[in-house]
Structure formats: structure tokens, C-alpha cells
Amino acid sequence: MRPEKLLEKGPNQAYCGIIQLRCENPEKLDRIFHFIRDAATKGTYAISKVTEFREGFDFYLTDRSLLHHLGSQLELRYGGYRKGSEKLVTRNRLTGKPVRRSVIYFRAFPHQPGDVVIYQGKPLKILKVSKRIVALDLAANKNISFEYKEGQVLEQLKSEEAHVSQHQPYLMLLHPETFQPVKPENQASLKKEVYNVVVIGSRVYIV
Numbered sequence: 063m064r065p066e067k068l069l070e071k072g073p074n075q076a077y078c079g080i081i082q083l084r085c086e087n088p089e090k091l092d093r094i095f096h097f098i099r100d101a102a103t104k105g106t107y108a109i110s111k112v113t114e115f116r117e118g119f120d121f122y123l124t125d126r127s128l129l130h131h132l133g134s135q136l137e138l139r140y141g142g143y144r145k146g147s148e149k150l151v152t153r154n155r156l157t158g159k160p161v162r163r164s165v166i167y168f169r170a171f172p173h174q175p176g177d178v179v180i181y182q183g184k185p186l187k188i189l190k191v192s193k194r195i196v197a198l199d200l201a202a203n204k205n206i207s208f209e210y211k212e213g214q215v216l217e218q219l220k221s222e223e224a225h226v227s228q229h230q231p232y233l234m235l236l237h238p239e240t241f242q243p244v245k246p247e248n249q250a251s252l253k254k255e256v257y258n259v260v261v262i263g264s265r266v267y268i269v
Contacts, residue, residue, distance in 0.1 A: 076110060076124060077110040077111075077122040077123060077124055077163065078123065078124060078125065078126045078129065078163060078164065079122075079123055079126060079129040079163050079164035079165060079166065080120050080121065080122055080123070080149070080163065080164070080165045080166070081098060081120070081121040081123065081129065081132060081133065081136075081166050081168065082118070082120050082165060082166065082167040082168065083095070083098065083118045083119050083120075083121065083136075083168055083170070084115070084117045084118035084167075084168070084169040084170070085117060085118060085142075085169065085170035085172055086117055086172045087170070087172035087173070087174075090140065090170060090172060090174065091117070091118060091170070094136065094140055094170055095119060097136075097139070098121055098132060098136075099112075099121075101128070101132060101135075102121065102123060102125075102128060102132070106125070108123050108124050108125040108128050109121060109122065109123060109124070110122040110123065110124055126164065129164060129166065130164070130166070132166075133146065133166040133168065136168045136170070137168070137192075137193050138192050138193060139192075140170045140171065140191060141170065141171035141191035141192055141193070141194075141195055141210055142168055142169050142170040142171045142210055143167075143168070143169045143210055143211060143212040144166065144167070144168045145166075145167045145168075146164065146165070146166050146167075147164075147165045147167070148162040148163065148164055148165065149162060149163050149164075149165050169212050171191055171195060171210040173188050173191070173216065173218065174188065174191065175188050175189055175190060175191060176188065177218055178200070178218065178219045178221065178260045178267075178269055179197075179216040179217060179218050179219065180216060180217040180219065180262075181197070181208065181216055184199055184200075184201055184202075185199075185200045185201065185219060185260055185262060185267050186198065186199055186200065186206070187200060187269055189205065193209075194207045194208065194209055195207060195208055195209070195210055200247070200248050200260075200267040200268075200269065201247055201248060201267070203248055203249065219260040219261070219262070220260070221258045221259070221260055221269055222238040222258070222259055222260070222261065223238060223256050223257070223258060223259070224236055224237065224238050224246075224256070224257050224258075224259040224266060225255065225256050226254070226255050226256070226257070227243045228243070229253065232245060233245065233246060233249075233250060235257060235259065235266055237261070237264070237266060238259065238261060238266075239261060240264075244264065244265075244266050246259065246266045246267060246268050247265050247266065247267050248267055248268055249268075250268050
């Protein structure tokens with residue numbers, strides 16, 4: 063739980079829009095929380111209030127241009143699913159016209175560069191996180207890119223050490239779970255005695 067002072071209401075309770083931030087990764091959520099808070103409190107205090115949820119926060123902002131700027135920056139910096147909408151909050155007492163507030167919903171891609179995940183049955187090493195996710199297909203040894211969709215769950219693989227059992231005539235590693243010699247599914251770029259690998263059943267991929 064964050065210190066209460068981080069969730070204090072700002073001096074102005076009026077707001078022009080909301081950023082609804084969600085992320086399943088607590089560490090990444092914390093970084094994005096501070097990015098938004100720092101950007102919105104630099105110079106003019108543009109946060110009206112912040113409310114906390116199980117997987118994120120709602121930021122009530124008083125600056126419309128900052129609201130939309132942050133929305134685009136979140137997608138570029140952290141990758142994820144973004145959706146804009148408007149929320150009816152009241153009606154003008156004099157004209158009867160609806161008063162709406164902009165709402166930007168952003169669910170951050172939970173993984174970071176360096177993570178290895180399963181995507182469409184393939185082990186991918188995340189290289190870059192932005193509007194599109196760039197990753198190395200370890201089996202095919204080529205880069206691919208894809209869009210993160212809300213509700214998409216990617217299994218993250220744990221990196222383990224595998225010791226070399228032989229270099230010639232081809233590389234063989236000791237499987238980190240069975241300790242039996244196994245030929246890795248991809249090629250190593252450097253000659254080492256110990257490699258970081260991920261394991262999928264009996265198959266081993268050098269990362």
C-alpha cells in the first residue's frame with residue numbers, strides 16, 4: 063500500500079477528465095503511478111484526486127491537454143491497451159446541456175524487455191514495449207511484433223542456468239530440471255560454459 067500522502071486530494075476538486083490506469087504487474091504499476099503523478103504535479107498541480115483499485119488507480123485531472131498527452135505517452139512508454147470515451151457527470155443548470163468528462167482507460171502490458179513469454183505457443187523474448195510489442199522468436203531466431211489486447215494473458219517463463227556438457231560436434235546442455243544432456247532448440251551467439259535458458263517440457267531455449 064502506498065503512503066496516504068500520495069493519494070491525497072488536490073487543492074481543486076473540479077476535474078476535466080480521468081485516466082483509469084490498470085496493470086496486473088505491481089512493480090510496473092508502481093512505476094507508472096509515479097510517472098503520472100510526477101507529470102501531473104510538475105508546475106501546476108493538475109491532480110484533483112486519486113482513487114485506488116485492486117489493479118490500479120483513477121487519476122482525476124484538471125488539465126485536458128495534459129490528460130490526452132499522458133494517454134499517448136503511457137501507450138508509447140509502457141505498451142498496452144488504450145480506449146478513450148466520455149462520461150456524463152451532470153447537466154448545466156442554466157442550459158440543461160449535458161456536462162461530460164473525458165475518460166482514458168489504459169491497461170498496461172504487464173511484461174518488461176528481457177522477459178520471456180509464451181505467445182501463440184512460441185517462446186518470445188520481449189525486446190521493446192511501445193504501441194506494438196517487439197520480441198525475438200527464440201525458436202525461429204527472428205523478430206516479430208504484435209499488439210497487446212485487453213484480457214490477453216501471456217505465460218512468463220523463468221530463466222534458469224544450464225551448464226554445457228559438450229561443445230563439439232554440437233552444443234549440448236544439461237537440462238536444468240532433469241540434468242540430462244539436451245540439444246538446445248536455438249543457436250548460441252557466444253561460446254560459454256553456462257547459459258541462461260527457459261524450459262518448455264523437454265525443450266530448452268537459450269535466452
